[in-house]
Amino acid sequence: MNALRVLLLLSVLLATTAQARLSIEITQGMEGAMPIAVVPFGWSGPSAPAQDLADIIRNDLARSGQFAPLEVQRLPQLPVDGRDVNFNLWRSVGSDSLVIGRLELRDGRYQVQFQLFDTVRGVQLAGYTMQADAARLRRVAHQIADIIYQRLTGQRGAFDTHIAYVTVENLEAGKRRFRLEVADADGHNEQVILNSGQPLMSPAWSPDGRRLAYVSFEGGRSMIYVQDVASGQRKKVAEFAGINSAPDFSPDGQRLALTLSRDGNPEIYVLELGSGRLTRVTQHYAIDTEPVWAPDGRGLYFTSDRGGRPQIYRVRLDAAGRPLDTPQRITFEGIYNASPALSADGKRLAMVHGDGNRFRVAVLELDTGTLRVLTETRLDESPSFAPNGAMVLYATEVGDRGVLEAVSADGRARQRLRLNKGDVREPAWSPFFGE
Amino acid sequence: MNRKFGAFWLVGLSSLLLVACGSLEQRPEDMPADGGIAAGELPAGEGAESGGAQLGGEFGTAPLTDPASPLAKRVIYFAFDSSDVTPEGRDLIATHARYLAQNPEISVVLEGHADERGSREYNLALAERRAKAVERLMTLQGVGARQLQVISFGEERPVAFGHDESAWQLNRRVELLYSGY
Numbered sequence: 001m002n003a004l005r006v007l008l009l010l011s012v013l014l015a016t017t018a019q020a021r022l023s024i025e026i027t028q029g030m031e032g033a034m035p036i037a038v039v040p041f042g043w044s045g046p047s048a049p050a051q052d053l054a055d056i057i058r059n060d061l062a063r064s065g066q067f068a069p070l071e072v073q074r075l076p077q078l079p080v081d082g083r084d085v086n087f088n089l090w091r092s093v094g095s096d097s098l099v100i101g102r103l104e105l106r107d108g109r110y111q112v113q114f115q116l117f118d119t120v121r122g123v124q125l126a127g128y129t130m131q132a133d134a135a136r137l138r139r140v141a142h143q144i145a146d147i148i149y150q151r152l153t154g155q156r157g158a159f160d161t162h163i164a165y166v167t168v169e170n171l172e173a174g175k176r177r178f179r180l181e182v183a184d185a186d187g188h189n190e191q192v193i194l195n196s197g198q199p200l201m202s203p204a205w206s207p208d209g210r211r212l213a214y215v216s217f218e219g220g221r222s223m224i225y226v227q228d229v230a231s232g233q234r235k236k237v238a239e240f241a242g243i244n245s246a247p248d249f250s251p252d253g254q255r256l257a258l259t260l261s262r263d264g265n266p267e268i269y270v271l272e273l274g275s276g277r278l279t280r281v282t283q284h285y286a287i288d289t290e291p292v293w294a295p296d297g298r299g300l301y302f303t304s305d306r307g308g309r310p311q312i313y314r315v316r317l318d319a320a321g322r323p324l325d326t327p328q329r330i331t332f333e334g335i336y337n338a339s340p341a342l343s344a345d346g347k348r349l350a351m352v353h354g355d356g357n358r359f360r361v362a363v364l365e366l367d368t369g370t371l372r373v374l375t376e377t378r379l380d381e382s383p384s385f386a387p388n389g390a391m392v393l394y395a396t397e398v399g400d401r402g403v404l405e406a407v408s409a410d411g412r413a414r415q416r417l418r419l420n421k422g423d424v425r426e427p428a429w430s431p432f433f434g435e
Numbered sequence: 436m437n438r439k440f441g442a443f444w445l446v447g448l449s450s451l452l453l454v455a456c457g458s459l460e461q462r463p464e465d466m467p468a469d470g471g472i473a474a475g476e477l478p479a480g481e482g483a484e485s486g487g488a489q490l491g492g493e494f495g496t497a498p499l500t501d502p503a504s505p506l507a508k509r510v511i512y513f514a515f516d517s518s519d520v521t522p523e524g525r526d527l528i529a530t531h532a533r534y535l536a537q538n539p540e541i542s543v544v545l546e547g548h549a550d551e552r553g554s555r556e557y558n559l560a561l562a563e564r565r566a567k568a569v570e571r572l573m574t575l576q577g578v579g580a581r582q583l584q585v586i587s588f589g590e591e592r593p594v595a596f597g598h599d600e601s602a603w604q605l606n607r608r609v610e611l612l613y614s615g616y
Contacts, residue, residue, distance in 0.1 A: 199591035201555055221586045222559065243563055243587050246556045259556065265567075266560040287560040303557055309516070310557050336516070338554035352554055359553050379598060381555060397551075397598055426555070 021420050022187035026062060027405070028414035033068040034152065036061060037095040040072065041114075042080025042102030049103055050134040053112065056141035057099065057148070060159040060186065063406070064149065064390065065413020070095055082115050082124065090119040097125075097152060101144070109133055114144050116151060126151050138188060158388040161185045162430040164203040164212055165395075165404060169422040180214060182229060185386075185429070187417045193229060201426055206249045209433040213237070213247035213256055224258060226273065238271065246290045250297050255321065257281070257291035257300055268302055270321035279321045288313075290339055295346040301330070303338040310338045312351060331364065333371045339382055343389040344431070348409070350383035350392050361394045363409065374411040384429045395425040494534055499616045505530045509611040511569055512604060515550065518564040520572060528569055531611055532576035539579050544612040545569050547587040548594075550603035559589030569609045 038058045043049050061067035076089040080102040090098050101114030109131050116126040126147055132140045139160060146157030162182050169177040180194035180203060194200065198217035205212060206226075213226045224244045227234035238244040242261030249256060256271045260278075268281040268291045282288040286306035293300060299316045304327065306313075313327040331337040336354025343350075346366075353362035353371070358378040364371045374392060383394040386406075393406045398416070402423030407414045417424065498504050509531075511524040520528065535541060547566030549558035566585040573583060595602035 199588070201559075201589075201591065217588065217591065242585075243559055245559050259560065261560070261563055266563065287557065287564065289560045290554065290556045303554060305516075305557075310554070336553060338557045354553060379552065381553075400598065 022183060022190055022417050022424065023420065024059075024063070024187045024415055024417050026413075026415045028412070029062075029068070030065040030408065030413040033066060033413075034097065035070060035095045036067045036097040036099065036148075036152075037070045037075055037090060037093070038099040039075060039078050039080070039101075041100075041112075043104070045105050049105075049110070049137070051137040051141060053101065053103065053114075053137065053141040053144070054099070056138060056186075057145045060142060060145035060157075061148065063186065063413075063415050064157075064159075065408040066149070066153055066390075082117075082127075085117060087117070087119045087122040090117075096120055097148075099144075099148060110137055110140075112137075112140050112144075116148055138184065142184065142186075155390060156388045156432075158386040158390065158429075158432070159185055161387055161432060162209065163187075163393060163404075164205065164428045164430070165424050166200045166203065166426040167419060167422055167424050168402065180212070182212075182430075193227060193232060194234075202246055203426060203428045204248050205428055205430045207251055207253045207431055209430045211249075211253075212428075213249060215245045215247070224256070226256075237273065237276075242266075248292050250293050251295055252297060257293060259289040259291065268300060268315075270317075272321075281315060281317070281321070281323050282327065292340050292342050294342065295344065301340045301342060301349060302327075303340065309335050312337050312340045312349065330366070331371075334362075337362075341383045341385055341392075343385045344387050345389060348385075348389065350385060350394075352380055352383065361392060361407065363392065372411065374407045374409075375405070377405070382426050382428075384427055386429050387431045391429075393427045393429050395427055498534060499613050506534055509613075511565075511609045511611075513565050513607040513609075515552070515603070515607065516561065518561065518568045520568055524569075525572070528572045529576060532573045532578050535573065535579075535582050536577035539582060542582040542584065542614050544584045544586055544614070545573075546610040546612055547585065547589075548592060548606055548608050548610070549590045550606040551590045551593065551598070552603065555590055559587050559591075562589045563587035565607075566609050569611075 038054045040054045058069040062069050076093055077086060079085045079100050096119055098117040098119050103110050103112045112130045114128060115124055118125050130140050142160040145159040149157030163185055164182045167179045167181055171177055178196045178200045179192045180200050181190050181192050183190040196216060196218050201215045203212050203214040211226055211228055213224060215222050216225055222243050222245050223236055224238035224247050225234050226237050238258060240260050240262035244260055246259040247256045254273060258269055258271055259266050260269050265285060266287050266289050268288050270279045270281060284306050286304055288302055288304045290303040291300045299314055301312055301314050303310050304313050311329055312331040314330050315327040316324040318324055334353045334355055337351050339352040341350040349364045349366055351362055352359050353373060359380050360373050360375045361380045361383045362371050362373045377396040379397040381395045383392050385392055389409060391406045391408055393404060395402060396405055402425045404417040404424055404427050405414060494506060495501050495504050498506050508527055511527055545566040547562035549562040566587060570583050570585055574580060593606045595605040
């Protein structure tokens, strides 16, 4: 009786504190994706394990667009040990790659083993044993998916990374609730790190993935904060007269490029976080905003309407962050290009590309000048590269709701993250953690 | 940071003093008692004694609360990606500027906004430019710099929530917010 009452109370608590949850859906698959089989992991414990690892791995691989995991019903056998694998069976269903594994609970910790096979040649490509407590099991699954991805594509996987974003919930009387949240790259494990009655925008990760800079209007106007993600401790770093916005961490994590209008109109500055020293980068009566660092820390890409319409420019910097030259325009296609985001290798620039009616995400190859439009939606915003450059995450509007979408860098695979209530926007994909 | 902010205010105040001293030297006969408005900005032929009657005439006895007052309209609208003030916007700004110039103790916040299209950060800058365009016109018409405060909200505070031009045209705006009203 008492237990039942506690249970009821708990479920009421859960219901009232339940907040908007992200769900993910693949909206566009990829032709020619590599078939792969991920067999349900073996388990001999009393109840089901805390996570279905094979399912998490399968979903990760499918989302990348590079892989077409076989449905579980179509698997010809369910081996959990390498000695039981019959390669002929797997070749007969057209699966060139096979993942098997098992987990067991030992002294309160999970032991996870997995093996990756090339079924055509009948050889093992990778095999690992990992340990984790229940809370970290999802992470282990993402790490396994990263190993598989790297082994089969030659490119580093980015499943064990995070995303930051802003959610907006409409309350009664026209009031809105803004939350800055972080989640795993697949939208799970959402955690609110800031809750505000005023708008939040422009989250930007530090290069080590431990801090977020963002713009908050909680003081009645835009100001920039830097927050430690794990502890929640934060510091206001810019509250100058006018707008304080568009923060971007330098590659060494010591400085922020940002936009301030304290000298009359929006200009780009570099702020040294340790000393508070400010260096002005641009000098122009036009709007200059949205600076992003080149990976070597010796240049900034930014949006400016100095040519009459917003376009993307680049300025080179000396070691102290002072400009070395007059900014050079680098986008020429389209009447509106803004929100630059650079791939980690510095070779590709994602942006919001406007043709007069639609604002879509496009990627510019900086070496060749080739521009490729990746989306067919009309109100895209805030593109952000995965740290391995394979996907671009952005915000858009679908059916009157703000959603996030991720598209493969070649535009062929796509998925959507939406909330069960409210809007989600301003995504920022984290770097690889601890780098 | 606070020290810098303080220094900024000091510079701002001293430049205001400089402006006031400059006009005092050049045109001492034009300086009104409060030092805020040049008499040349008042309608021609109206002396100090008839100013009160003229005030009541144009703006009524409850200028900021009467819905029939010419000051009841407090939103100036803009075209896409533009901070150019339209002729209707100019008329509205001129009306409010006259009132503010005659009432230098009253201050107003000029709140800039943008529609949702394109970049949020660019829109924050664009919305500030709209508010500053209104500020510039008001200053030219004799409103004191201390009466005006510019704040930009970019596209973060829409009044219309649709995703088409009928909503967007309502969101590209500068709102005049009188303190206390």
